[in-house]
Amino acid sequence: MPTDEETFKKDVLSRIPLRDEPPLPPDWLHIEMLERFRVLRFAPIKPSMNVLEVGCGAHALTTVPLAHPIGETGRVVAVELSRWHFFEEITSVAGLKHRIIPLKVDAKKLPFPFKAFDLAVLVHGVRSLKNEETMVTVFSEMLRVANMVFIAESLPIANNERQRAHLELYNLREDIFEALLGEKDDLHYLPLERLKELVETAGGEIIESGTFEPGLPHYLAYIPREYVEQIKNGKKRAELLERWDRAYEKWKAGAEHPPVGWVLAEKGE
Incomplete structure (x- = not known):
């Protein structure tokens, strides 16, 4: 990337206020953005690029x-269907709102009739795509509208106790959402080889892929205990509460980003 980490911290992260959202630490947003910055070092980003981001999320x-x-x-067209709550506030205080075009659409059917982007990006959003069929559809759309596609997601791998603490709490989320809402969300992380297979199923040709260790704390496995308490099925509620209590104790002692896998692809012939 054409900017180094210290410049990014000074020019961007320093503008974003700390947040009061316990049990998350006040700088959780800064740390999560810094992790994305490190992920994006593996993407072929250049000045003046026209970039599509799928699943920009509320923050x-x-x-x-x-x-x-x-x-x-350059421009980022940020696509999201429903999670916009803090988006304008954060992009404004970061001083970058004028480079960003937010677009409320379903990524399964993007409103671009031709290749409109130098690069399409999906970072830590694969897990929100509900199922593998949707993953393939979204990847196919990204390949259709962009010259290259960069996809990155955490891997189901723990190389130390802090990474295990993240995975243990995070892996409850799929079960909690299914029991609470009747549908899956925050799916378990995919192995890199499976992610590559799905990109190829979508019509992609892998240019490059790899893994790296972010080397940062990770807070976004957290889900309030109150969510679990609302599950109507008593047996399932009791089981998940017991698992949540056990996992939360480890998480609050310190959790770390597991390794991240990334794939760079273009549409195959």
Whole structure:
């Protein structure tokens, strides 16, 4: 990337206020954005690029690190269907709102009739796509509208106790949402080889792939205990509460990003 980490911290992260959202630490947003910045070092981002981001989410965690290196003549079109709550506030205080075009659409059917982007990006959003069929559909759409596609997601791998603490609490989320809402969300992380297979199923040709260790704390496995308490099925509620209590004790002692896998692809012939 054309900007180094210290510049990103000084020019962008320093503008974003700390947050009061216990049990998350006040700087959780800064740390999560810094992790995305490190992930994006593996993407071929250049100044003046026209970039599509799929699944920008309420906190613009990847949008802000994307909008910084493309410069004043670049643009990020940030696609999200429903999670916009803090997006405008965060992109504004970061000083990057003018480089970003938010677009409320379903990524399964993007409203672009031709290749409109130099690069399409999906970072830590694969887990929100509900099932593998939707993953393939979204990947196919990204390949259709962009010259290259960069996808990154955490891996189901723990190399130390702090990474295990993250995975143990995170892996409850799929079961909790299914029991609470009747549908899966925050799916278990996929192995890198499976992610690559799904990209190829979508019509992609892998240019490059790899893994790396972010080397940062990770807070987003957290889900309030109150969510679990609302599960109507008594047996399931009791089981998940017991698992939540056990996992939360480990998580609050310190959790770390597991390794991240990434894939760079283009549409195959």
